[in-house]
Structure formats: structure tokens, C-alpha cells
Amino acid sequence: MKNFKLPLILLIFYSVFSCSKKDKQTIIRGCIPNLPDGILYLYKDDSSQRIDSVKTVNGSFGIIHHWKSTSIPTYLGIDHIDQKGILRSFNFPTNANYKKGKWESQFFMSDSLILINGTIKDFNLKDIKLPEKYRLVTSPGIKAGRQTNALFNIDGDLFENVNSKTIQIIKEKIIQYPDSYHLLYKINENKNSFSAEQVEDFLKSFKGDIVGSNIYKNLDTYNNKRFNENKISLPLLENNNGSRKEIINKKFNKHLIIFWASWCAPCRQEIPVLKKLYSLYHNDVEFVSISIDTNKPSWFKALKEEDMKWKQLVINNLSEKEALQIRFKLNQAIPYNVLVDNKLKILSSFTGLSTENELEKLIQK
Structure with missing residues (x-):
């Protein structure tokens, strides 16, 4: 943890002469008069991945974070814990929208210079009660570089419904x-x-x-x-008995492929619905669950707890995963349910937690 009270020009001077020319860095400096004294944390990609911190005094702070020379721009965020133990999670105003409303971003990008000046405002979510020592705050406007400028001018839901x-x-x-x-x-x-x-x-x-x-x-x-995706063969995958098996059994005309993981809460939440539909459709539709778990013991533990009666397979390496991504149009989000025929033609698919009605409609395609 660092404690910077330097003016911006000295902060920049220090950064230039205190590191290798090959280093990349992000300087974050701000003055937020109504921010209590405490510690400001810098995190990368997720608030659980804190990478730096600095004391805040009278609302002022400054961080110089160094990156490897091979690093590329990444998502950064900040939160703050004051001397009373209250955590403030920062969101930043943007020029973009989300679901037709103004979008505030949890993140900015790792540009070389980030300036945050002004006052913060608390805001409350409707119908959601936050923990006593947790606050969501809207940050004052942020001045940054090209990467953050692009992020703040692209709608937050642009990639959610591709058409x-x-x-x-x-x-x-x-x-x-x-x-x-x-x-x-x-x-x-x-x-x-x-x-x-x-x-x-x-x-x-x-x-x-x-x-x-x-x-x-x-x-x-x-x-x-x-x-040339039609030339890519489906790999044999390991089942829960340690044997390698074909993904689909062609005695069925349709196959429901369920991508999930033991650590995925929505995936686990969906399983009771899948069990009910399996009892109704297992004679006509083959059910196949494919886990993306990298921790085998966690996968086995989840299988024991969930007691699913249909075929259970797991991906073991990147080569297997890539083939499945291409053939089944799998992105990064799970649960992902996809219905295919014997020629692997996709008949229907759904990403995210599905209701019983949504899954039944998918199966009936």
C-alpha cells in the first residue's frame, strides 16, 4: 500500500524516472472532498481481484500501478473502505445507455492517466436492501484516455441481443x-x-x-x-466413470446438450427443471450434460449432490473445448442449452437460467 500526497506533476515526474522504460503504468489521481479518510483499492476485472491500494486523506489520493511490458489494456475499478469499515463501490457516469436508460460503468480502462475529481453521490437500488456497511456511489466524471473513452461510448447491452x-x-x-x-x-x-x-x-x-x-x-x-466447421469432429469426452464416450447417441433424433459447471449457481438452480423435463421427454430426446469444470473433485461432488440420471461428461483440455465451441456455438456464458439433430444442426438454443416453459419450448423445436 502506498500513500501519495504529491501534486500531479511530481507524480508524473516520479513515475517517469522510477521505473524501467519497458514498463507500462497507470497513474490514478483524484480529489473527492466528501470521501472519508480510509483506503482506496484498485481492482482488475472483478472486485475480488485487488491489485493496489492507497490511503485517502481529505479526499485526495494517487496511485502509480506498473504493468508488465507485454500487458494489454484491461478493465479496472475502485472501491473504498473508510475508518468506520464502510465499503463504497464506485460507478462512473458514461455517455452510453443500458436497456434504454443511462448506463453507469463499474469499470474504466487501464489508460496511462486517470483523473477523478468532484463529489460522490450515494444511490439506492429499488427493492434491494444493501448490507449495512456497503454503499453504491456514483463517482464524479472521470478523465482518462482512448480506451476508457471507447468503453464509455458503447452501450452496455450492445452485445446482448445480436441482430x-x-x-x-x-x-x-x-x-x-x-x-x-x-x-x-x-x-x-x-x-x-x-x-x-x-x-x-x-x-x-x-x-x-x-x-x-x-x-x-x-x-x-x-x-x-x-x-470449415463441418470438418471438425466432435471429441470423445470423459464421463463420470472415467471412460471416454461419444457425446451423442444417434438412436435419438434430437439431443439436448447442457453446458454447465459445479460453481455456476444458475446452472445448479436449473437442474430440478431439467430433471422434470427429462422424466417427460427422455424417450424422445437425449439429455447430455457437459461440464466445463477444471476441478474434477468439485465436478464429482456436484454430480453426487445433484444425482442427474442422464449422460454426464466433462471437458478435459482446450482442444476439446474449442471443438465444442465451434460446433455448438458456445460462448463464455453458462448455463447454455442447445438442441441439435444427428447432423449437429442447431435447432434451438438458450443462454442463461431458463424457466420450465422456456426449456420445454426449446426441447419441442
Whole structure:
């Protein structure tokens, strides 16, 4: 933990002469007069992944966080614990929308200089009571660089419902922000929601150093395989007895493939509904659960607890996972349920926690 009280010019001077020229860094400096004394935490990707901290005195703070020379822009956030133990979670106003309302982002990007000045405001969520020592606060406006500017000008729900309109907007946003890692990350997360041709078109619009990044190259390599996806064979997967088995049994005409994990709460919540539907449809539709668990003991423990009567398989390596991603259009979100025929044609699919009615409609396609 560091305690900076330096003016911005000295903070920048210190940062320039105190590290290797190969280092990358993010300087975060702010003055929030109504922020109590305490400790400000910097986190990466998730509030549980704290990477730096600094004392706040009279609302002032400054952090210089160094990155490896190979690092690429990432999502950052801040929270604060005052001397009374009250945690304040920061959200930042943007120029974008979410579900047709103004969107406040939990994150900013790891630009080289971040300035946060002004007063914070508490806000309460309707019908949700927060813990006594937890506060959600709206931060004053934030001044940052190109990566944060792109993030704050792209609607938070742009990738949630992919259609011809959103595809056109995504193309326009890439042209407007051709070096945006946020856009590249979101396309990568949702790559199987687009056709191979659409992803190829997106990638061609990026410009600058981003096209030399590993995430860009890996996505390009993956997408090129999708043009010949019918030539990609399904791997044999390990079952709960340690044997390797075919994913689908062709004595059935339809197969419900359920992607889940032991640690996924919505996946576990969905299992009672799946059990009920299995009892109704197991003669006509093959049920197959495929776990993405990397911890085998946790998978076995969940299998024992849930006692699912249908085929249980687990992914063991990246090669297996990639083949399933391509053939079943699996993105990163689970639970993901997909109904296919014997030729692996996708008949219907649903991402997220499904109701009984939604799953039954999916099965009946």
C-alpha cells in the first residue's frame, strides 16, 4: 500500500524516472472532498481481484500501478473502505445507455492517466436492501484516455441481443474506435453469436497495435477454423466413470446438450427443471450434460449432490473445448442449452437460467 500526497506533476515526474522504460503504468489521481479518510483499492476485472491500494486523506489520493511490458489494456475499478469499515463501490457516469436508460460503468480502462475529481453521490437500488456497511456511489466524471473513452461510448447491452441492427452498430463503433480493446474483448466473448464472415469483417476494421496483440491473433486463428466447421469432429469426452464416450447417441433424433459447471449457481438452480423435463421427454430426446469444470473433485461432488440420471461428461483440455465451441456455438456464458439433430444442426438454443416453459419450448423445436 502506498500513500501519495504529491501534486500531479511530481507524480508524473516520479513515475517517469522510477521505473524501467519497458514498463507500462497507470497513474490514478483524484480529489473527492466528501470521501472519508480510509483506503482506496484498485481492482482488475472483478472486485475480488485487488491489485493496489492507497490511503485517502481529505479526499485526495494517487496511485502509480506498473504493468508488465507485454500487458494489454484491461478493465479496472475502485472501491473504498473508510475508518468506520464502510465499503463504497464506485460507478462512473458514461455517455452510453443500458436497456434504454443511462448506463453507469463499474469499470474504466487501464489508460496511462486517470483523473477523478468532484463529489460522490450515494444511490439506492429499488427493492434491494444493501448490507449495512456497503454503499453504491456514483463517482464524479472521470478523465482518462482512448480506451476508457471507447468503453464509455458503447452501450452496455450492445452485445446482448445480436441482430442485423446491432451488427451494423458494432461495425460503426469499430470504425470510430479502431484500437478499442473493449470492443475486441466483447467480440471475442460473443464470437459464436456471429457468423465467421461477420467476425472476419469486424477484425479487418481494427487498426494500430491492437492487430498485433495475442487476443486479436488468437481470435483470427479461431475464426478461420469456423469456415470449415463441418470438418471438425466432435471429441470423445470423459464421463463420470472415467471412460471416454461419444457425446451423442444417434438412436435419438434430437439431443439436448447442457453446458454447465459445479460453481455456476444458475446452472445448479436449473437442474430440478431439467430433471422434470427429462422424466417427460427422455424417450424422445437425449439429455447430455457437459461440464466445463477444471476441478474434477468439485465436478464429482456436484454430480453426487445433484444425482442427474442422464449422460454426464466433462471437458478435459482446450482442444476439446474449442471443438465444442465451434460446433455448438458456445460462448463464455453458462448455463447454455442447445438442441441439435444427428447432423449437429442447431435447432434451438438458450443462454442463461431458463424457466420450465422456456426449456420445454426449446426441447419441442
